[in-house]
Amino acid sequence: MATGRNHRPATRSRGIPEATVARLPLYLRALTALSERSVPTVSSEELAAAAGVNSAKLRKDFSYLGSYGTRGVGYDVEYLVYQISRELGLTQDWPVAIIGIGNLGAALANYGGFASRGFRVAALIDADPAMAGTPVAGIPVQHADDLDRIISENGVSIGVITTPPGAAQQVCDRLVAAGVTSILNFAPTVLSVPDGVDVRKVDLSIELQILAFHEQRKAGEDAAADSAFDPAAPPVRAATTSRKGPDGDMPAVMPA
Amino acid sequence: MATGRNHRPATRSRGIPEATVARLPLYLRALTALSERSVPTVSSEELAAAAGVNSAKLRKDFSYLGSYGTRGVGYDVEYLVYQISRELGLTQDWPVAIIGIGNLGAALANYGGFASRGFRVAALIDADPAMAGTPVAGIPVQHADDLDRIISENGVSIGVITTPPGAAQQVCDRLVAAGVTSILNFAPTVLSVPDGVDVRKVDLSIELQILAFHEQRKAGEDAAADSAFDPAAPPVRAATTSRKGPDGDMPAVMPA
DNA sequence: GCCTGTGAAGCTTTTCACAGCC
DNA sequence: GGCTGTGAAAAGCTTCACAGGC
Structure with missing residues (x-):
């Protein structure tokens, strides 16, 4: 990436992937905690664990910012804190x-x-x-x-x-x-x-609904051990057209 | 998708993409609002606008749930509300x-x-x-x-x-x-x-930091019109090793 | 004619695996 | 020997564009 292609102005690192940007705050938080404990350097493995991601992803993410690590050693905590802060625009208030x-x-x-x-x-x-x-x-x-x-x-x-x-x-x-x-x-x-x-x-409520979706799946799998049971309301749809869903038609009375 | 491949149990629609699951609550909210206004049917275009996504994505999302629309017409609001609620596990409390x-x-x-x-x-x-x-x-x-x-x-x-x-x-x-x-x-x-x-x-704070990143970009582009100016602190790193970042080395005194 | 449902193409993100450097 | 940086492969997601059915 930063290794000299020539079709980009290069002064300002354009195109940090959005997914990477969204993780920088996580890394920053983990690094800040290390900094407070005066830890001088950290490996991608350790930092990734602290931030809750895997180390390949973290290294890839950092590679978009520049080559801020040292092979065989790891990353300088203070230095990375500053670089990420700057990238995120947190050196200003x-x-x-x-x-x-x-x-x-x-x-x-x-x-x-x-x-x-x-x-x-x-x-x-x-x-x-x-x-x-x-x-x-x-x-x-x-x-x-x-x-x-x-x-x-x-x-x-x-x-x-x-x-x-x-x-x-x-x-x-x-x-x-x-x-x-x-x-x-x-x-x-x-x-x-x-x-x-x-x-x-x-x-x-969006977050809760996403959790409910997965929660239901878990419950469904448990129940599947007992019987092949329709987990939803009974099909009593009052319509004339045939509908093809995976299962469960609409009940006559909507749930509150 | 629901059009008869044979290597899946098919009783329960496995594998709704996570990205789709995350949007179902949005659709549900938009549909609920339509339902309260007693709107009977809605096209993918209208519903997509109300949910803030594009219509191709919405249709693709719904295709993972089943074929719940009617060509040339659109989707039955009440019916979809029920199907999405059920998929999300909201028919139970x-x-x-x-x-x-x-x-x-x-x-x-x-x-x-x-x-x-x-x-x-x-x-x-x-x-x-x-x-x-x-x-x-x-x-x-x-x-x-x-x-x-x-x-x-x-x-x-x-x-x-x-x-x-x-x-x-x-x-x-x-x-x-x-x-x-x-x-x-x-x-x-x-x-x-x-x-x-x-x-x-x-x-x-993660959300704010992501916003700050983009905000800084906007400001940076404005400033770039005036001069090719380093937007961050001056490089005064006290280290011996050479570092190669896109720009901006660490200042001697860290910002608070 | 209109709108859904969906393969196929294109793009983004993640993961792999290893060369390069300390 | 250990750990970073990164091409390349794989997986996931979005968009296109049009066939299919009302």
């Missing part, structure tokens, strides 16, 4: 605004790991006038009417949406209009944004 | 326990979308004796000493960890010992679990 200071917004505002590396809660915003002025995690809540001003005055480019789902798209639009180009969305809604704006979502 | 009732745990306990489809908060558990008995979201908090009993009495197979990171692995071990086989981890730690136990993690 990002002011973040949280919009929607309910239970979840307050929880995030209080979350320590937030401030620790690269991020700073610059503003808390809520639509409830009664909340305005009340400090949460030591930061006074401001009213949503002033969203524009708050975002631009603080130079916020990353917004965290923790509003109810109904308000999320509107808040998103206003954030984008005010100059925010990265959004972390905790509301269970699909946000639409213009090109150039990144959205990532964190969705509790 | 999953009792869930939340361990660690701080800000975040309380926020999750209060989260409405939780109970609505397939999940029920069966127990709240915390290690602080002062919290025992206090109701959160109408559910009394129980002490961690009784974790084993609480899990088995309630038949909990899905646990949500919202403890501080230091406690997460220990809580995880106890959950697994008590019979939990799926874990949703909000603590910023890598959990190690035996085979057969699924872990999914939700990690605020």
